[in-house]
Amino acid sequence: MKNMMKLLLAGAAIVGLSASAHAEDKPTIEIMSSWTSGGEAAALNVIKTEFEKRGGVWKDSSIAGFGAADAAFQNRIVAGDAPGAKQGVIGLAAADFINQGLFNPIDDVAAAGKWADALPKSIHDLITYDGKVYLSPTGAHGESWLFYSKEAFEKAGISQEPKTWDELFADLDKLKAAGMVPVAWGGQPWQQTKVFNMILLSQVGIDGFLKIYVDKDKSQASVEGVKKTLEILGKLRGYVDPGAAGRNWNDATAMLITAKAGVQFMGDWAKGEFTVAGKEPGKDYGCMIVPESKGMVYIADALWFPKTGKAETDKAQKLLAEVVMDPTVQVEFALKKGSVPMRSDVDKSKLDACAQKGVELMAAGAIVPDQAIVLTPQQVGALDDFVDEYWSGGSNDTASATENFFAIFE
Numbered sequence: 001m002k003n004m005m006k007l008l009l010a011g012a013a014i015v016g017l018s019a020s021a022h023a024e025d026k027p028t029i030e031i032m033s034s035w036t037s038g039g040e041a042a043a044l045n046v047i048k049t050e051f052e053k054r055g056g057v058w059k060d061s062s063i064a065g066f067g068a069a070d071a072a073f074q075n076r077i078v079a080g081d082a083p084g085a086k087q088g089v090i091g092l093a094a095a096d097f098i099n100q101g102l103f104n105p106i107d108d109v110a111a112a113g114k115w116a117d118a119l120p121k122s123i124h125d126l127i128t129y130d131g132k133v134y135l136s137p138t139g140a141h142g143e144s145w146l147f148y149s150k151e152a153f154e155k156a157g158i159s160q161e162p163k164t165w166d167e168l169f170a171d172l173d174k175l176k177a178a179g180m181v182p183v184a185w186g187g188q189p190w191q192q193t194k195v196f197n198m199i200l201l202s203q204v205g206i207d208g209f210l211k212i213y214v215d216k217d218k219s220q221a222s223v224e225g226v227k228k229t230l231e232i233l234g235k236l237r238g239y240v241d242p243g244a245a246g247r248n249w250n251d252a253t254a255m256l257i258t259a260k261a262g263v264q265f266m267g268d269w270a271k272g273e274f275t276v277a278g279k280e281p282g283k284d285y286g287c288m289i290v291p292e293s294k295g296m297v298y299i300a301d302a303l304w305f306p307k308t309g310k311a312e313t314d315k316a317q318k319l320l321a322e323v324v325m326d327p328t329v330q331v332e333f334a335l336k337k338g339s340v341p342m343r344s345d346v347d348k349s350k351l352d353a354c355a356q357k358g359v360e361l362m363a364a365g366a367i368v369p370d371q372a373i374v375l376t377p378q379q380v381g382a383l384d385d386f387v388d389e390y391w392s393g394g395s396n397d398t399a400s401a402t403e404n405f406f407a408i409f410e
Helices: 002-025 038-053 066-078 092-099 107-112 121-126 150-156 165-177 189-213 220-239 249-257 270-276 311-324 327-337 353-363 377-393 398-407
Strands: 028-032 057-060 085-089 136-142 145-149 181-183 261-266 285-289 296-304 367-369
Touching: 028 038, 028 066, 028 311, 038 057, 038 270, 038 311, 038 327, 066 085, 085 092, 092 296, 092 377, 107 311, 136 311, 136 327, 136 353, 145 150, 145 249, 145 270, 150 165, 150 261, 150 285, 165 181, 165 220, 165 261, 181 220, 189 220, 189 261, 189 296, 189 367, 189 377, 220 377, 220 398, 249 261, 249 270, 270 327, 285 353, 296 311, 296 353, 311 327, 377 398
Parallel strands: 028 057, 028 085, 181 261, 296 367
Antiparallel strands: 085 296, 136 296, 145 261, 145 285
16 A cells, blocks of 8 residues: 555656646746736737737736836846846837847747737837837827716816817816816826826927927927917916825726726726726717817837746747737737727728727827837926926926926926
8 A cells, every 4th residue: 555655656656746847847937017907908818818829828027116116127128137028118228138138038929920910010110119019019099188077078068179268268167067077187297297288289280299308499489389388287286186196097097887986097008997897988978189280199008027047938929929919819909908009901991980990090190209208218307397396386487487498308
């Protein structure tokens, strides 16, 4: 009996070792992201599910708040303990890491998948450095959106979308009179900068926006455009509630979902929260580009692939890059995240009415890049600080504030 027990134990040990070895053979990757809200997590799960279907092992290291996630990522890089993948935006922040030789190229995956044919040229150019592809794009987001609660509008007697800023302010007065919070405000610097930018685009147009952020133009037209933007931004202070300071964007969206507030200025990722709550565009909530804007500010997300010195992680990175750009994954991810697929060859018929508007603007070229794409991380931080100081300080001195704005680029 003892001999039989030894044989059984030995056999179990061999099976255990075999199973462990088999698990180690699977492409395993640790993902660091800031996608933790309901809609974001659901979208990330689309990628995770497909990655695991193809034999990968997924380790989640999500951290709420992209500022906190970015700081943690940099600490990991400095410590020589980089994760296998990082969710981030396409732009100069990624370029800094690439130029330091800290990311792995995935151009063999891109070539095999013919990404150059499937992606808009502007996006393909942004993920390519020195002829090699380094980033795997997940989706594009429009940042010029004004979302509104249908129920709140009805209670306030608002029957149509405002076409001008004056009409919007008149509607905000109606919402206030009806006992609701007119604007669900996310009082964090990055959110406030998004609002500044969408107003700026409505005041200076696409060419004017690019002149300011890309050419660093300080002509009279640019100066006046910034002044008008600050006037509108300052006027919005009178329509937010006392609890706005520090509020997360998804908590602001929840105020619309429960009809406690009327409108929210936010990127189209807010749709993911409406979707999770079972709300439908056109029925429960509306979406429009902010008044008087002829285009849309956009930002593009991607997965970054840091060098880890591990061959098994390199293999997992290539599999993940392939999964992210799968046409079906692109669409399903967009539906959960509220974004627009990066690939131009996918079936867009499933996209909601809001996403279709975004697709039309992108197809027409009526878009301008978010500051994170064209400014250095230091300038992005300075811009956030500038907008936050203007908003929180309560100043109406637009002339001095405009000078401070242009000083960011010096």
